[in-house]
Structure formats: C-alpha cells, structure tokens
Amino acid sequence: MTRYGMLIDLRRCISCYACVTACKIENGVPPDIYLDDVLQTEVGQYPDARRVFLPILCNHCEEPACLKACPSHAIYRTKDGIVLVDEEKCVGARACVAACPYGRIFFVNGYGRTYFPDYVTPWEEYHRRKRRPDKAMKCTFCVHRVRDGKKPACVETCPAGCRIFGDLDDPKSDINQYLNKKKPAEPFVLKPEAGTKPKVYYLL
Amino acid sequence: MLTRDIIPVPLIDTLALITIVVIVVGLIYQFIMWRRVTPPNLWRDIRMHLGWGQIVLIFFKELINRVIIQRELFNERWRWFAHITIFWGFIGLAVTTTISYIQNPEADYVPLTTPYRILGNVSGALLLLGSTIAVLRLLLIPRFRRERTFSDVWFLALLWLTTLTGFTTQYFREVAYSTPTEVSTTLLTFNYILHIVFVGLLIITAPFSAFLHSLTTPTLRYYQRIHANLLEKAQIRDYRELAQITQIEKLYTKSKTRPQR
Numbered sequence: 001m002t003r004y005g006m007l008i009d010l011r012r013c014i015s016c017y018a019c020v021t022a023c024k025i026e027n028g029v030p031p032d033i034y035l036d037d038v039l040q041t042e043v044g045q046y047p048d049a050r051r052v053f054l055p056i057l058c059n060h061c062e063e064p065a066c067l068k069a070c071p072s073h074a075i076y077r078t079k080d081g082i083v084l085v086d087e088e089k090c091v092g093a094r095a096c097v098a099a100c101p102y103g104r105i106f107f108v109n110g111y112g113r114t115y116f117p118d119y120v121t122p123w124e125e126y127h128r129r130k131r132r133p134d135k136a137m138k139c140t141f142c143v144h145r146v147r148d149g150k151k152p153a154c155v156e157t158c159p160a161g162c163r164i165f166g167d168l169d170d171p172k173s174d175i176n177q178y179l180n181k182k183k184p185a186e187p188f189v190l191k192p193e194a195g196t197k198p199k200v201y202y203l204l
Numbered sequence: 205m206l207t208r209d210i211i212p213v214p215l216i217d218t219l220a221l222i223t224i225v226v227i228v229v230g231l232i233y234q235f236i237m238w239r240r241v242t243p244p245n246l247w248r249d250i251r252m253h254l255g256w257g258q259i260v261l262i263f264f265k266e267l268i269n270r271v272i273i274q275r276e277l278f279n280e281r282w283r284w285f286a287h288i289t290i291f292w293g294f295i296g297l298a299v300t301t302t303i304s305y306i307q308n309p310e311a312d313y314v315p316l317t318t319p320y321r322i323l324g325n326v327s328g329a330l331l332l333l334g335s336t337i338a339v340l341r342l343l344l345i346p347r348f349r350r351e352r353t354f355s356d357v358w359f360l361a362l363l364w365l366t367t368l369t370g371f372t373t374q375y376f377r378e379v380a381y382s383t384p385t386e387v388s389t390t391l392l393t394f395n396y397i398l399h400i401v402f403v404g405l406l407i408i409t410a411p412f413s414a415f416l417h418s419l420t421t422p423t424l425r426y427y428q429r430i431h432a433n434l435l436e437k438a439q440i441r442d443y444r445e446l447a448q449i450t451q452i453e454k455l456y457t458k459s460k461t462r463p464q465r
Contacts, residue, residue, distance in 0.1 A: 010452070039449045043456045054452045056445070071421040073353070091276050095421050098428035103444035188455070190448045204455050 002080040004141055005168040005199035006155070007175045007187060008055050012162035015040060015053035019154035019163065023057075026142060026153035028127020030112025035104070035139040036154050055163070057154070058083065058104040058139035059190065059198030066138075069099030074136070080167075081199060082141045090135040097136065101194035105138040141165070168199065175201075207377060208311040210393050211400060216311075219400075223407050230411025231419075246443055250430055253438040262429050270422045282337060289334030290363070291418070296327025313381055328370055335364040359414040362406040369399035 015038050023029060023036035039054040060083045067075040067083060074089035075096060085096075085105075094107045110133045114120050120128070131137075142152035146165075150156070155165040166173030179187070187201035250259065269275045274291070277284035303320040314321055338360050342348050376392040410416065435442060 037445075039445055041449045041453055043453045050456075052449075052452055052456055054449055056448060069420060069424055071417050073356075091280065093270075093276050093421055093425060094428050095424040098424040098431065101444060102448065103442045185459075190451060202452075204452075204459055 001169065003168045003199070004060065004080050004082055004146065004165070005175065005201065006057075006060075006141075006152075007164040007178060007201045007203065009162045009164070009178075009182075009203045010052075010054065011203065012160045013038070013053045013055055014160050014162075015051070016159060018157045018159055019055060022153040022157035023139070025123075026145075027140070028124060028131070029137070030108060031115050032113055033106045033108065033137060035106070035137065054202075055154075056102065056104065056190070057200060058100075058141075059102055059196065059200045060139075060141060062197035062199065063195065065099040065101055065194065065196050066096035066105050066136075069095040071095055078143070080146075082143050082146070083138070084140055084143065085136050085138055087132045087135045090132075092134045092136070094136070101191050101196060102198075105136055108133070108135060108137050110134060206311060206313055206381070207373070207392075207396050210396050213309070213311055216400075219404065223404060226408050227410060234411055234416070246431070246434075249438065249440075250434050253434055254430065258433065259430065262433065263426060266422060266426045266429060270425050282341065286334045286337040286341070289330045290338065291334075293327045293329075293331030293334055293367075296323055297331060300324035300327060316378070325374075328367060331363070332367045332371065335360065335367055339364050353414075355412070356414040358409065359406075362402055362409075362413075366399065366402040366406050369395055369402055373399045 017038055020034060020036050020038060024034075027035065029035055036055070036057045039056060041052050041054075042049055043052050044050055060081060062081070064075065064077070064083050067077065070090075071093050072089050072091045074086045074091070075083060076086060077083050092107065096105050097107050108131075111128045111131065114124055142150075142154075145152060145156075151165050155163045164174050164178045166175040168175060170176065182203075185204060187203050189198040189201055191198075271291075274284060274287050277287055300320050300323050304314075304324070307320070308314055316322075316325070342357070342360060373392065373395040376388060376395050380388040380392045406415070431443075434440075
C-alpha cells in the first residue's frame with residue numbers, strides 16, 4: 001500500500017522561499033497563512049556562527065493529533081496516508097489548530113485576507129470558488145497533483161532539490177533511492193515525543 | 205420493592221468509587237499524553253503577558269459560546285439540537301443524581317412529583333431525545349456510518365441504552381412499588397442490573413471513548429484562543445515553531461555539520 005511521505009535534506013536548503021511561494025500559488029493560500037514555511041535561526045558563535053533553515057509543513061502523521069481532536073470528524077487519512085480536511089464537515093471548532101504539535105493547521109476567517117486591500121484578484125477568486133469560508137486549512141501534499149502523477153508544488157519548485165517526495169514503502173521511490181544513493185545520516189522527524197509518527201523526514 | 209433490595213447501597217457506593225478512580229486515572233493518562241506536546245513555559249508566559257483578567261474573560265466567553273449554547277453548531281440544526289439536548293440532559297441528570305445522593309442516601313422510595321425527580325425525568329427525556337436523534341442519524345445517513353469510529357458508536361450506543369434502561373427501570377419500580385408481583389419484581393431487577401451495567405460501561409470508558417470530546421473540544425478551543433491572544437500581544441514566535449527550530453539548533457550544535465553550499 002502506498003504511504004506518501006517527504007524527505008527534506010536540510011544540507012541543501014538555501015532558504016529561497018520558492019517552496020513557500022509555490023504552495024501559495026498552487027493552493028490559493030491567503031497572505032497571512034503559511035501552509036509551508038521556512039524557519040530560520042542562527043547557531044554557534046563567531047567565527048563558527050551560521051544560519052540554519054528549516055522548511056516546515058504538515059507532517060501527514062500516521063497518528064495525527066488534529067484528526068483525533070476534530071469533534072466533527074472532518075479530518076481524515078486517505079488510503080495513501082495523506083491527511084486531509086473535509087470542508088463539508090468542518091464546523092470551525094479549531095480544536096485541530098490547538099492540537100497540532102507542529103502548528104501546521106490553520107483556521108481561515110471567512111475566505112481569509114486578500115493580497116490587495118478591497119480587491120480580489122482573479123487568481124484569488126478562482127481559489128475562493130473551490131473553498132468554503134470559515135474552515136480549517138492545511139497542506140494536502142498537493143493531493144490533486146499527486147493523483148495526476150505529479151509531485152507536490154513545493155517539491156517541483158525547489159531549485160536546490162532539497163525536498164524529495166514519494167512512497168515511503170516503495171524501495172524504488174525517489175525518497176528511498178535518494179537515501180540509498182547519498183547514504184546520509186539517519187533521517188529524523190520533528191518533535192518525535194509528540195507521538196504522532198510524522199511522515200516528513202529530515203536529513204542533517 | 206426498592207432498588208436497594210436488588211443492589212445494596214454500599215455496593216453501589218463502592219462501584220461508584222472504583223469508577224471515579226478509573227476515570228481519574230484515565231484523565232491523568234490523557235493529560236500526560238497532551239502535556240508531552242505542550243510547550244514547557246507556555247502557561248507562565250500566558251500569565252505574564254495576558255494576565256488573569258484576560259485568562260478568565262476568554263474562559264467565560266468560550267464557556268458560553270462553546271459549551272452552554274454551542275454556537276459553533278448553529279449552522280447544522282439537527283446536529284446542534286442533538287448536542288444541546290444530550291449535553292443539558294446529561295448535566296441535569298448529574299445534578300439530579302447528586303441531589304438524590306445527598307437528600308436520599310438510603311435510596312428510599314420518593315414520589316414522581318418530588319422536584320429533583322421531575323428534574324431527572326425532564327433531563328432524561330432530553331437525553332433520550334438527543335441520543336435517539338444521534339443514533340438515527342448514524343443509522344440512516346450512510347456518510348456518518350462510514351465515517352464514525354468505533355469509539356463514537358460505542359459511546360452513542362451506550363448513552364442511548366443507559367437512558368432507555370433508566371426510564372424502564374423507573375417505570376418498573378413504580379409498578380413494583382404499587383403492585384408488587386413476581387413478574388414486576390423480576391422485570392425491575394433485570395432492568396436495574398442492566399441499567400447499572402450500562403452506566404458503569406459508559407462512565408468507565410469515558411476517558412477513551414467519544415465521551416471525552418465534551419472535555420477536549422472546549423479545552424483545546426480555549427487553549428487555542430489564549431495561545432493566539434498571547435502571540436498577538438507579546439509579538440513572539442509560535443511556541444510550536446520555536447520548539448522545532450530549537451530541535452534543529454541542538455542537532456546542528458551537536459553534529460557540528462556545516463550546511464552544503
């Protein structure tokens with residue numbers, strides 16, 4: 001059975017925010033919401049100081065805290081392990097927003113803010129038609145693209161090739177091939193103590 | 205015949221005590237699970253930046269909106285109706301049981317017109333109405349049947365059976381008290397034991413069944429509101445993002461790995 005996941009090689013990330021932009025364009029994300037983001041910090045001290053970049057997104061956990069918290073059972077896992085929000089069932093309780101240990105699920109007030117005051121661009125209008133107001137919003141691993149045999153927008157766009165998407169269980173998938181080829185250190189997940197079994201792995 | 209003749213009051217008290225211990229242990233277990241993902245200094249920062257006034261104000265706003273009137277379900281009439289009747293029915297029965305335990309600890313016969321018995325019956329009727337609607341929705345709407353988990357079905361089925369056997373027990377108790385025959389006594393005994401078993405199962409599995417959402421949903425919502433207010437007021441980074449970046453900082457420091465350029 002397919003089990004989609006992502007591998008992010010932090011050694012390659014250059015913090016160009018191409019993934020963030022691609023995600024926003026592909027999914028019509030309002031300006032104040034970042035389904036996909038890149039965190040930055042500085043580690044070490046001069047002369048060994050350096051900037052560290054951490055791309056973050058929904059981890060599409062095996063045991064999602066958001067799914068368990070949702071009182072209206074609007075969050076579900078597809079057969080291929082992608083965690084999605086059913087907007088028809090979402091009642092806007094926002095329990096998922098509080099429950100996600102990664103802070104990667106958002107509540108959109110109405111249709112969300114627009115990029116320009118008092119003006120809705122045709123692109124925003126297009127995405128608004130597909131969405132419902134006052135619902136939770138999260139990364140979908142670009143399920144509409146994946147089902148068409150394409151890669152998620154962030155993966156496709158990343159110029160440094162630091163994001164690898166694929167079936168974690170398939171030895172021939174991009175992820176497993178990357179791991180076999182590069183033979184890096186053991187991939188790790190963020191906040192393993194949360195017990196949600198994330199499917200977004202990182203390499204350092 | 206009285207219910208205390210079927211199951212003695214001290215035995216009921218002992219069972220209730222065991223149930224309370226199981227519930228408390230279950231809730232502590234759940235709390236430990238949640239605590240693992242809560243940032244360590246969050247409440248200290250909330251107290252510092254928001255103050256008790258804001259904390260209490262948000263609490264009451266959430267209590268009214270999410271619990272007392274359940275405003276978030278206003279757009280789904282039937283669902284709201286089922287929720288509100290189940291919730292207030294349950295509260296009414298909890299109050300009735302408490303008053304009954306204080307006023308009538310020996311479980312003597314009390315007429316139907318006693319105020320707390322009226323409250324109990326009205327609350328029971330509300331609970332039965334709400335749970336029946338919920339069960340019917342589950343049975344008749346295929347989408348719900350497909351999507352509900354075992355814990356939902358377990359909770360709903362037990363709630364409905366508990367309420368129903370509560371009423372049948374009450375009916376047979378009245379019958380057995382006014383015209384005690386072997387049939388009425390047997391029916392009372394059977395119904396009462398069944399009712400106690402259902403009550404026990406409903407309460408004892410509460411921390412692990414859909415029952416828990418009555419606590420988790422308003423609590424998580426309250427937490428989310430407080431958290432959002434804190435981030436806005438203190439202009440600080442989301443704690444969860446901070447925890448993730450801190451993890452990476454530690455790993456970098458530990459591994460001394462230089463990013464490839």
